[in-house]
Amino acid sequence: MALVDDIRDSAAWVAAQATHVVVEHDAVAAYAAALPPLGELPGLDEEAHVVDGPAELRAAFFLTLDAINFGSGWFPTIRKRDGRSGYFTVALGLRDRFRARGAWSAAELRALDAAAVAEVLGQDPGHELMALFARSLNDLGAHVEQEHGGRFLGPVEAAGGSAVALVELLAGWDCFADRSPYDGREIPLFKRAQVAASDLSFAGVAAFGDLDRLTLFADNLIPHVLRLDGILRFEPALVARIEAGELIAHDSPEEVEMRAGAIHVAELIAAARPELTPQLVDQTLWTRGGGARYKAVPRPRSRSTAY
Numbered sequence: 001m002a003l004v005d006d007i008r009d010s011a012a013w014v015a016a017q018a019t020h021v022v023v024e025h026d027a028v029a030a031y032a033a034a035l036p037p038l039g040e041l042p043g044l045d046e047e048a049h050v051v052d053g054p055a056e057l058r059a060a061f062f063l064t065l066d067a068i069n070f071g072s073g074w075f076p077t078i079r080k081r082d083g084r085s086g087y088f089t090v091a092l093g094l095r096d097r098f099r100a101r102g103a104w105s106a107a108e109l110r111a112l113d114a115a116a117v118a119e120v121l122g123q124d125p126g127h128e129l130m131a132l133f134a135r136s137l138n139d140l141g142a143h144v145e146q147e148h149g150g151r152f153l154g155p156v157e158a159a160g161g162s163a164v165a166l167v168e169l170l171a172g173w174d175c176f177a178d179r180s181p182y183d184g185r186e187i188p189l190f191k192r193a194q195v196a197a198s199d200l201s202f203a204g205v206a207a208f209g210d211l212d213r214l215t216l217f218a219d220n221l222i223p224h225v226l227r228l229d230g231i232l233r234f235e236p237a238l239v240a241r242i243e244a245g246e247l248i249a250h251d252s253p254e255e256v257e258m259r260a261g262a263i264h265v266a267e268l269i270a271a272a273r274p275e276l277t278p279q280l281v282d283q284t285l286w287t288r289g290g291g292a293r294y295k296a297v298p299r300p301r302s303r304s305t306a307y
């Protein structure tokens with residue numbers, strides 16, 4: 001079975017027996033119908049990302065960014081840039097580095113340390129997240145150097161026009177690892193490997209014929225959006241912990257149910273609105289999550305390298 005289908009089936013299996021986070025099935029049809037039409041969906045933020053220049057540079061930017069597109073559990077503790085969110089603080093730091101000095105080469109990535117990453121992102125060198133970012137970038141550099149001759153377009157070309165194949169390739173690298181245990185099974189989620197395929201497509205680096213086979217990218221923000229929108233019901237005790245700012249343990253049943261529930265809801269929406277793929281549902285709901293209504297309520301936070 002293709003990895004993306006394993007993600008989809010596994011998420012449906014979790015959602016079917018979940019007790020902490022339940023899908024409000026009766027509300028999905030109206031919710032799906034009310035999502036904006038295809039022509040009104042948000043695109044890639046062109047200011048925060050490297051969207052011009054050679055394809056090799058854009059490939060390097062998005063693989064580098066998505067190798068560190070995690071840390072939401074630490075975001076309340078990082079120094080935010082101009083009132084931007086944690087994700088955009090990281091993206092803008094990286095964008096500035098690429099504008100000033102180009103990409104890090106694969107060999108440079110392999111040798112980066114936490115202090116060098118912290119400097120580019122405007123953070124304290126001793127922050128725990130900087131060491132995790134450095135480790136992920138070291139692994140990315142090693143794979144690109146050893147398996148693709150130092151070319152960031154290498155993995156894209158190896159995927160041969162298939163987003164599904166690119167996700168499978170990246171999922172085999174430690175820097176994109178994302179599986180969680182649940183009730184005796186290993187649940188593949190692979191949020192960042194799938195975001196990377198999506199971003200490379202939005203940025204025109206790759207032309208994939210099978211983007212419709214990706215699942216939603218399971219982070220902490222979309223479950224929050226779906227909770228406030230009445231599509232995922234969290235048990236009261238979980239809501240209380242989240243709203244008190246308590247960290248929810250990565251790999252706990254509650255956390256896996258939130259992520260799997262969001263993936264499953266996107267499948268239900270895509271079934272009701274066939275022109276909206278799970279990737280586009282993700283883009284719509286993630287962008288919605290930046291709005292004031294969603295920012296006004298504490299979102300779930302877990303400390304992991306997955307998202």
Ligand SMILES: Nc1nc2c(c(CN[C@H]3C=C[C@H](O)[C@@H]3O)cn2[C@@H]2O[C@H](COP(=O)(O)O)[C@@H](O)[C@H]2O)c(=O)[nH]1
Binds near residue numbers: 086195216220
């Ligand atoms: N499901 C999903 N989760 C995504 C993304 C992205 C960025 N992708 C954008 C980039 C180019 C395209 O325009 C994409 O829209 C980041 N995240 C996650 O959000 C979380 C919240 O972060 P914040 O609000 O800062 O605290 C954090 O865990 C982060 O890892 C996505 O696309 N989908």
